[in-house]
Amino acid sequence: MVDVVRGLLYEPTYENEVILLFGLLIPYFEDKFVIDRYFGSFPDCLARRNGEEIGIEFEVLASDFYDHGHDEHPDLARCKLLVCWENDLQRKTITKGGKSFLVIKDYEIEVLALKEIVDELRKKGIVLVGGKRPDIGEANKERFFKQLEENVEKEKFEWIKKLYDEVSLRREFEVRWGGGGTWFTMRFFAKEWGVDPLLVQGNGSIWVSYSGNPAINPWILPQETQDALRQLFKRKKEKERWHTVPLNNIEDLNKIREALNIIAEHSKHLKLQWQNDDCIKRNLTDHHEAQK
16 A cells, blocks of 8 residues: 555545546646636536636546546537546547547547546655555455445345346346446346346446447447337437436336346347447457357
């Protein structure tokens, strides 16, 4: 563990921690930042950089910008700067004048990765961030269910455990374990598609996804599958990429089972959509290699 002189004990895993770190780093930036106001909506913050008014969006990872649907936001043009802990979209960004930019719908959004600045300051003996959180490690079944048990009521825990038991026996699915900075995840991968349209977080939230992150894994469920799932869960917004579904009673549990049945059946005869040809070629190659 690095002795932290001042700042954050651990690397940011929450968006609010990125905001705090940005404030701590303001004296060390080459540009002069003055915060006008924080909205909490998109973009998060209105500020002045070297006297110019800009909109700032904060994320833990640069790819979260897409995960949160900001690339489709009607106020996209107002966002001039994406401040994140780490830029995990290096291959998608362009470099101009030593700065990184995302180009989205002809808008250039600068990406400021705080980790790079923190690392440079560390070389100078200025330590503002410690190491990784010790409780974040490799995800697995035991860690997921331990976290789940600590965060949901017993009845909901048993329902989710039952879902796991049922899906584990199905040939159409593979259960995989994931983890972010906060919650472990149990992901139900449709084998024929190689994607996870349904996942459960360690806090009990259950998510249905109609598409992947367009910046790093741009798959889209077949329209017929999207329509069936939206009808099942009574969702009217056709453009939403994902949403949570309730699990408060047996009826909710049966709807989730039906969603899994829809995914299993459709994956046998319908094909995923991809957002560009390069992604189609890359993902089809990966899929075929995985089948060998």
